Amino acid sequence: MSLYDKSIGKEARASLEFAEDSRETEWLHPSYSAMLYQGEVKWELLHPFPRQTSEDKQIGDEFLAKLREFLEKHYDADEVDKTGEIPENVLRGLADLGCFAMKIPKQYDGLGLSQVNYNRALHLTGSYCGNLTALLSAHQSIGVPQPLLMFGTTEQKNTFLPRFRKGAISAFALTEANAGSDPRAMTTAAVPTEDGSHYIINGEKLWCTNGTKADIIVVMAVTPPKIVHGKERKKITAFLVEMNTPGVEVLHRCRFMGLKALYNGVIRFTDVKIPKENMILGEGDGLRLALKTLNTGRLSIPAGVTGNSKWCMQVNRKWSNERVQWGHPIGEHETIAGKQAKIASDTFAMDAVWKLASSMADDKHFDIRLEAAVAKLFNTEAHYAILQQTLQIRGGRGFETAESLRERGEEGIAIERALRDSRVNLIFEGSSEIMHLFIAREALDFHLQHIGALFAPGLSLGGKITALLKMIKVYAAWYPKLWIPVLSSARFGMADPLNRHMKSVAQLAKKMARTLFHKMAIHQKKMAEKQLLINRFVQIGTELFIMSAACSYADSLKTNGLEGKNAVELADYYCREAKLRIDKLFRDIRSNNDKATLKLNKRFMQGEFEWLEDEIIGG
Ligand SMILES: Cc1cc2nc3c(=O)[nH]c(=O)nc-3n(C[C@H](O)[C@H](O)[C@H](O)COP(=O)(O)OP(=O)(O)OC[C@H]3O[C@@H](n4cnc5c(N)ncnc54)[C@H](O)[C@@H]3O)c2cc1C
Known part of the structure; x- marks a missing residue:
């Protein structure tokens, strides 16, 4: 039985079925994001926000202090960018620190860092140098250590893992x-x-x-x-x-x-x-x-880009106060103010997302395939936008290299380098488009499971009727619940405005689930083709997860100490903006230009607008 309609073509169907064969079909542990697509908010999975134990935090703090000291003394990120090389003695120093064995358990001579501490390390390197982050992440998140830890035999682990403490790279x-x-x-x-x-x-x-x-x-x-x-x-x-x-x-x-x-x-x-x-x-x-490895491996890039976004915050904070144009610090001009409010609140949301997903990975009682994909999608896209805006706020200096800035006596702030380095994050380890497809497949799983049973191969008429009755029973119990309004926010256990935002999340999740169901009922198996439509659901589900993570994180910071006590303001702003985006997405689901988009693209691909390529130097 294929989940995909014949109209998408033989090759496309074969590729999708091939991916389907390797998909994890079972949900052995709960998934907050998956339940959102069914209209449910399993708040107990996210709240209270997980806290690192003081013992684990201390291990991470000690390693991070050593890593920071080493990088500040020995690693020149601009020089690395200019020469295209990380000096051998620096690689040796990183190896001596154990950077190539961070996630490897102590029994194999590794540092035995938790997922949270490992990602804290990449968050630190990410604030500083994309090359180093990519080196460490490709080695440990998708290279030999992670798949071997997850699936290697004892013999393989004993043979290969100890080599990484000595500096082997994978x-x-x-x-x-x-x-x-x-x-x-x-x-x-x-x-x-x-x-x-x-x-x-x-x-x-x-x-x-x-x-x-x-x-x-x-x-x-x-x-x-x-x-x-x-x-x-x-x-x-x-x-x-x-x-x-x-x-x-x-x-x-x-x-x-x-x-x-x-x-x-x-x-x-x-x-x-x-x-x-x-x-x-x-x-x-x-x-x-590969897919299972990436469920946790995918979290290192989101952590790294959050570190870099925090560096952008620092650059902007200083520059927008210091730079005076038209009689005011540029940060006081409303257009710049709008950019900076978004940078600060998006960075906070990114921080909530990687920290939450990494803690869930350590806990091992959550299915984080969707959370990891959402973290990769949201954090890399938000980070790239933050860098674009930071470059804009720095004006001409954003476009100038750090070396040139230094040569003429200014501080060498390498925004252009960071922007160049960040672009590929939207492409590798699953491009943004593929993350949409991946999330969409998992989001539709509930429906595909029930509809799929109806189309199972060789099913007799009696079998079909039984499957149909079962499906009606499932949907008859599920669907009416989506229309019951969320009247109280008491169960979220926080103060307003966070409680109010979570009430909205609960309401919007129901609306998303029933709208998705209506669209599934109309398009059935053809839904897989309708990427423009499905992407909007993926974006709504992503926003709802991020709002939830941001609210839970803000609540924990408020409750647990002085630092970050105004985090609620950041979460509140993120949620207000997210709700506006969600409203627009629902409007676009109802009424859109998709038909015209596809028609125009067809003409474009057939060369009907080739005349517009006139008067250029082209290929
Ligand atoms: C710097 C760098 C480092 C890399 N490191 C590694 C590595 O260590 N190991 C490794 O194996 N690979 C690595 N890659 C490869 C990387 O993972 C791929 O570039 C990525 O998977 C996309 O493949 P592609 O570039 O061939 O694009 P294509 O698959 O050709 O896609 C082109 C465009 O079409 C979109 N697209 C494709 N299919 C669909 C679809 N069904 N629906 C909608 N949109 C679609 C894509 O998102 C993309 O925008 C690296 C790439 C780069 C640039």
């Missing part, structure tokens, strides 16, 4: 020239030897971060197909590959608009012989491994 190689967001297009193949003791890998990987420096990497490769639901399905498997294995070759170091010191490369594999013991998880489980 990477993750999935992307190929023709397989970007769509892994089904992958061609790198791992063929088992006749005796089954080894695999022979052939193929080429693109844009492998750390690939030109790494000692050992995870390689995703196509292994022999398997029969799933009576159909032959392509299978992908993860292998540990030592970079010094004969046949592994770094063909090219890729260079980018930002992250100039990223050790990113094209890697070719020619008859690379790998023992079967180097397979992680099972044959054919590679994509499942």
